[in-house]
Amino acid sequence: MKGLVVYGxxxxxxKEIAEEIAKTLKNENVDVSLFNAKQIKDHGISAYDLIIVGSGIKMGKWTKESKNFLKNNQNILSNKKVALFVSCGAANTEKSMAEGQEKYLDNISKEYLINKPIATGLFGGIYDPNANHGLMFKFVNRFIKKEMEKEGKDPNQRID
Incomplete structure (x- = not known):
């Protein structure tokens, strides 16, 4: 079996999640290719049996590269086994996971895929206090740190 993992x-x-998915598939003897959606423009996907597409979420949106990959390959994907995943920092409770599943995966599936995906995955984000994610992160980070301290976690450490 040949598998393709594409991420935005x-x-x-x-990217870290996509790499882990690819590693897991390789351990199951799947011949896997891994691509950033920015770099897969002219790569033929018809040879793959399984195609996994994922994206990070920011302000409720997939990366444009992942969405473009789905849009540009709709005809081929309609005849393939397809799985979808997203990484979302807000997906940290059972309720937000269920809401995120519908919002971030089901809606994308309805918009770009003819068939229902064989699997979906909603992963939480990584908290990295040293990352430079812009002004909004700096603002929200103060609240995140307080919540982490309440939970007994060190807000100065990278946490997955």
Whole structure:
């Protein structure tokens, strides 16, 4: 079996998840190719049996590269086994996971895929206090640190 894992990332979390998915598939003797959605423009995907597409979420949106990959390959994907995943920092409770599943995966599936995906995955984000995610992160980070301290976690450490 040949598998393809395609990801779109802004800060690297979706890439880490995609790498782990590819590693897991390789351990199951799947011949796997891994691509950033920015770099897969002319790569033929018809030879793959399984195609996994994922993205980080920012402000409720997939990366444009991942969405473009789905859009540009709709016809081929309609005849393939497809799985979807997202990485979302807000996916940290059972309720937000369920809401995120519908919002971030089901809606994308309905928009870009003819068939229902064989699997979906919603992964939480990585908290990295040293990352430079812009002004909004700096603002929200103060609240995140307080919550982490309440939970007994060190807000100065990278946490997955």
């Amino acid at each position: 990332t802004r800060y690297g979390t979706a």
